[in-house]
Amino acid sequence: MSSHAEKAAHNLALVREKRPLVHNITNYVVMQYTANALLALGASPVMAHAVEEMEAMASLADALVLNIGTLSGPWIEGMRAAGGVASRRGIPIVLDPVGAGATRFRTDTAVRLLDECRVTVLRGNASEVLAVARGAGGTRGVDAAHRVEDAIEAAGELAARRRMVVAATGAVDHVTDGSRTLRVLNGHPSMGLITGSGCTATAIVGAFCAVNTRALEATAAALAFFGIAGEHAARRSRLPGTFGTALIDLLHAIRPDHVADEARIEA
Amino acid sequence: MSSHAEKAAHNLALVREKRPLVHNITNYVVMQYTANALLALGASPVMAHAVEEMEAMASLADALVLNIGTLSGPWIEGMRAAGGVASRRGIPIVLDPVGAGATRFRTDTAVRLLDECRVTVLRGNASEVLAVARGAGGTRGVDAAHRVEDAIEAAGELAARRRMVVAATGAVDHVTDGSRTLRVLNGHPSMGLITGSGCTATAIVGAFCAVNTRALEATAAALAFFGIAGEHAARRSRLPGTFGTALIDLLHAIRPDHVADEARIEA
Amino acid sequence: MSSHAEKAAHNLALVREKRPLVHNITNYVVMQYTANALLALGASPVMAHAVEEMEAMASLADALVLNIGTLSGPWIEGMRAAGGVASRRGIPIVLDPVGAGATRFRTDTAVRLLDECRVTVLRGNASEVLAVARGAGGTRGVDAAHRVEDAIEAAGELAARRRMVVAATGAVDHVTDGSRTLRVLNGHPSMGLITGSGCTATAIVGAFCAVNTRALEATAAALAFFGIAGEHAARRSRLPGTFGTALIDLLHAIRPDHVADEARIEA
Numbered sequence: 001m002s003s004h005a006e007k008a009a010h011n012l013a014l015v016r017e018k019r020p021l022v023h024n025i026t027n028y029v030v031m032q033y034t035a036n037a038l039l040a041l042g043a044s045p046v047m048a049h050a051v052e053e054m055e056a057m058a059s060l061a062d063a064l065v066l067n068i069g070t071l072s073g074p075w076i077e078g079m080r081a082a083g084g085v086a087s088r089r090g091i092p093i094v095l096d097p098v099g100a101g102a103t104r105f106r107t108d109t110a111v112r113l114l115d116e117c118r119v120t121v122l123r124g125n126a127s128e129v130l131a132v133a134r135g136a137g138g139t140r141g142v143d144a145a146h147r148v149e150d151a152i153e154a155a156g157e158l159a160a161r162r163r164m165v166v167a168a169t170g171a172v173d174h175v176t177d178g179s180r181t182l183r184v185l186n187g188h189p190s191m192g193l194i195t196g197s198g199c200t201a202t203a204i205v206g207a208f209c210a211v212n213t214r215a216l217e218a219t220a221a222a223l224a225f226f227g228i229a230g231e232h233a234a235r236r237s238r239l240p241g242t243f244g245t246a247l248i249d250l251l252h253a254i255r256p257d258h259v260a261d262e263a264r265i266e267a
Numbered sequence: 268m269s270s271h272a273e274k275a276a277h278n279l280a281l282v283r284e285k286r287p288l289v290h291n292i293t294n295y296v297v298m299q300y301t302a303n304a305l306l307a308l309g310a311s312p313v314m315a316h317a318v319e320e321m322e323a324m325a326s327l328a329d330a331l332v333l334n335i336g337t338l339s340g341p342w343i344e345g346m347r348a349a350g351g352v353a354s355r356r357g358i359p360i361v362l363d364p365v366g367a368g369a370t371r372f373r374t375d376t377a378v379r380l381l382d383e384c385r386v387t388v389l390r391g392n393a394s395e396v397l398a399v400a401r402g403a404g405g406t407r408g409v410d411a412a413h414r415v416e417d418a419i420e421a422a423g424e425l426a427a428r429r430r431m432v433v434a435a436t437g438a439v440d441h442v443t444d445g446s447r448t449l450r451v452l453n454g455h456p457s458m459g460l461i462t463g464s465g466c467t468a469t470a471i472v473g474a475f476c477a478v479n480t481r482a483l484e485a486t487a488a489a490l491a492f493f494g495i496a497g498e499h500a501a502r503r504s505r506l507p508g509t510f511g512t513a514l515i516d517l518l519h520a521i522r523p524d525h526v527a528d529e530a531r532i533e534a
Numbered sequence: 535m536s537s538h539a540e541k542a543a544h545n546l547a548l549v550r551e552k553r554p555l556v557h558n559i560t561n562y563v564v565m566q567y568t569a570n571a572l573l574a575l576g577a578s579p580v581m582a583h584a585v586e587e588m589e590a591m592a593s594l595a596d597a598l599v600l601n602i603g604t605l606s607g608p609w610i611e612g613m614r615a616a617g618g619v620a621s622r623r624g625i626p627i628v629l630d631p632v633g634a635g636a637t638r639f640r641t642d643t644a645v646r647l648l649d650e651c652r653v654t655v656l657r658g659n660a661s662e663v664l665a666v667a668r669g670a671g672g673t674r675g676v677d678a679a680h681r682v683e684d685a686i687e688a689a690g691e692l693a694a695r696r697r698m699v700v701a702a703t704g705a706v707d708h709v710t711d712g713s714r715t716l717r718v719l720n721g722h723p724s725m726g727l728i729t730g731s732g733c734t735a736t737a738i739v740g741a742f743c744a745v746n747t748r749a750l751e752a753t754a755a756a757l758a759f760f761g762i763a764g765e766h767a768a769r770r771s772r773l774p775g776t777f778g779t780a781l782i783d784l785l786h787a788i789r790p791d792h793v794a795d796e797a798r799i800e801a
Binding site: 036 | 294295296300336337339366373460461462506508509511512
């Protein structure tokens with residue numbers, strides 16, 4: 001049990017106590033799973049994207065999660081509007097640049113959101129982090145064509161330049177603010193067999209950042225918690241349908257004392 | 268076994284016999300779960316929202332369900348078009364004012380649909396019913412910030428004024444047409460752990476109203492049936508992933524004789 | 535074990551080896567389930583629909599799947615743009631005309647996509663195939679009001695006229711290119727209890743066509759594989775919630791040797 005693990009356990013307890021309202025503008029594929037994951041965890045999800053209600057909705061929220069999968073023009077306008085309100089209010093904004101690098105539309109949108117909003121955490125796989133860091137590139141769709149080790153340097157530079165936390169996730173998650181880096185070793189390969197596990201990680205990061213302003217620590221805590229849930233779920237099933245269901249169960253069942261015992265977070 | 272329970276059992280048998288086509292214009296988060304719930308129950312779901320096909324689709328339907336979660340301009344136009352056709356044809360329209368009160372956009376849209384369409388049943392939590400009744404308000408996102416008891420009087424006045432049935436659901440569901448009220452005591456707290464359980468209740472109300480023109484009775488029957496399914500599902504699992512899957516199973520497995528024995532509907 | 539079954543087994547092995555990127559423009563209801571099915575199978579799904587990125591996304595893909603459920607104007611433009619790129623690149627295009635015949639909007643869109651794109655396979659139920667073949671008609675929503683036997687002749691003529699493969703699926707699947715026909719006998723009635731099983735079949739056809747240019751054979755192989763997974767899933771549960779989860783499990787667990795032993799494909 002490390003000091004990082006104890007802090008992570010405390011973060012989870014805080015989420016369950018405060019039940020932060022997490023406003024998600026996310027993709028169609030993962031919307032239901034993400035909402036269920038946040039509910040199971042103990043947070044309060046809301047999904048809304050219309051520019052007409054972004055001012056009101058983003059004003060109620062404790063965190064904003066922007067996810068550019070299944071992107072289109074009207075959704076970008078919703079993201080920009082919500083991001084503007086969240087930036088002014090100073091609530092955490094977590095950005096998931098799904099598929100950045102696969103198309104210029106996605107890379108450009110991610111960069112534009114970074115330019116216009118005060119993003120707290122960017123979470124992506126290696127290819128996405130590299131694409132956002134370079135402002136261009138080509139990946140294999142939404143897959144992780146690069147290994148996470150390839151993105152460590154770019155993640156650090158991007159974090160320092162943008163004054164945010166960057167989490168490049170993979171077999172090991174690297175979380176950096178440009179000067180300090182935490183490595184999270186929790187997780188299980190079966191998580192790659194269900195759609196939206198990365199997007200769910202991002203949403204959980206939003207919930208943790210809503211209750212802890214130290215974003216580096218909150219992000220590592222969220223990823224460790226999610227990874228522990230994945231490890232437990234994999235003990236129930238390695239097949240993707242039942243694994244995906246078990247993962248939601250475990251997001252509810254994992255307690256702070258599990259996190260204190262099992263989180264593997266290293267400086 | 269009460270007379271209300273026997274009627275509810277008969278309503279379920281009618282849904283399974285007639286397999287009503289329920290046209291849903293609903294939110295992205297719950298679309299798959301709602302369709303699966305209606306199929307499991309024995310109804311025939313269709314999801315369509317484009318204004319170009321609302322005339323044709325609403326002409327085929329036996330009931331129309333309007334749900335304003337993840338609302339946007341084009342979807343409002345689809346709802347208005349479908350609601351117009353359904354009003355002229357005299358098929359039941361069930362409205363779920365998701366998040367009314369959280370944003371003016373949602374409250375105004377709910378009120379506008381009530382003004383323009385002949386809504387048969389409005390189903391919401393206490394906060395949503397209060398917001399629609401007052402035409403304004405502020406809730407905690409899509410959560411039920413108010414207890415259902417707080418909404419009883421407003422529900423009755425709204426029902427009388429709009430000549431419709433209002434179902435304010437919570438630990439106990441209150442279903443009223445302004446002069447008569449039925450209380451439904453079935454249900455389980457685990458239903459609050461999955462996203463869209465309220466939206467699913469609304470869709471099931473649509474299926475029951477399609478086969479029974481007595482909307483007060485049909486709504487109470489639908490809510491009792493859904494609550495019984497939730498009670499049985501909770502015996503299989505209290506964890507949200509497996510509970511949500513079991514709930515779909517039970518919507519298929521609960522028979523009219525279960526409803527006759529277990530429905531708790533009080534005048 | 536027939537020669538067709540052996541070929542089908544080999545097709546499955548090829549999908550798992552090559553992990554084709556399947557670009558889906560599909561409906562909101564089934565998007566998550568389809569993505570999970572493709573991942574479980576061993577393919578690589580991407581969902582994207584905005585016209586701004588269709589050139590780029592369709593250029594990365596190994597197959598394109600177009601599905602007209604929950605259709606709207608902007609999505610038609612995305613489908614046309616992606617279909618144009620895929621036609622020029624010569625990658626397989628699989629079209630699912632969900633609800634064709636139910637509304638003119640859907641029938642017309644399906645016919646327009648056939649006119650403008652080089653569609654490789656059309657997969658639908660009997661009503662949808664008849665509607666597309668006739669360019670008009672009336673079905674009961676998205677249900678199969680006609681038996682598949684009613685659509686065999688129309689499927690053959692449509693396939694010959696459009697120089698594509700037509701799969702009219704039902705209790706028995708008929709797959710034809712206008713001169714040759716394969717019948718696939720695998721499958722289980724429980725598959726009709728979950729939403730989007732037809733749409734999932736279409737997506738799996740896309741994955742198989744990506745690795746085998748003989749579209750008639752690849753389509754029959756995909757449908758046999760999906761049917762075998764359904765048969766195994768039904769041995770675990772006949773209730774729709776757990777059946778749907780088990781079906782995803784089986785898409786992952788069914789091996790080529792299962793397909794070689796159990797595929798029932800007849801000339």
